[in-house]
Amino acid sequence: MAVTSTKDIPIFYKFYFLWSDPLICLWAVYMDFFTPSVVVNAFIPSSIAPRNPQFDFLLQQLGGALLMLxxxxxxxxxxxxxxxxxxxxxxxxxxxxxxxxxxxxxALKSQGRLSFASMRPAEDWGNVGITGLAVVVRSAFLLDVGMKGGKGRREKAI
Incomplete structure (x- = not known):
């Protein structure tokens, strides 16, 4: 039997989608609009290429998409x-x-920074960790893992 009502969604998913995910998005929106140097440095270290303010409109568009989400x-x-x-x-x-x-x-590949040793703890691992966690949680939800009456729950043999 497929899950059809949100009352059957486990509290973990509800918390993640209703609270955690929006807060992460709002934090990223703030960063995109008000700290573009930090955002750019998170993807392209300033030692590799300095930030070009003429491209800030791309961060603002990204911020707008995250605000919509x-x-x-x-x-x-x-x-x-x-x-x-x-x-x-x-x-x-x-x-x-x-x-x-x-x-x-x-980005890491083009910068020659794919090795674990060359990845920065806060910026690179932070990006991969936060986004990777979101991928795992969303995938589990879509596969009904832990859902009442879903595919991810083992049915008792009769």
């Missing part, structure tokens, strides 16, 4: 009791997370 998390997920709506939003957001992981990989 935060609003969808806060408003749409609280409005809808339909698990399929939750799954559609999480599937769409998962594609964004995967694009973020790929772009981080591509």
């Amino acid at each position: 935060a609003i969808l998390d806060v408003v749409l997920l609280r409005y809808s009791k339909d698990v399929m709506i939750w799954k559609i939003l999480q599937a769409a957001t998962l594609t964004y997370d995967l694009a973020m992981l790929y772009s981080t990989y591509d």
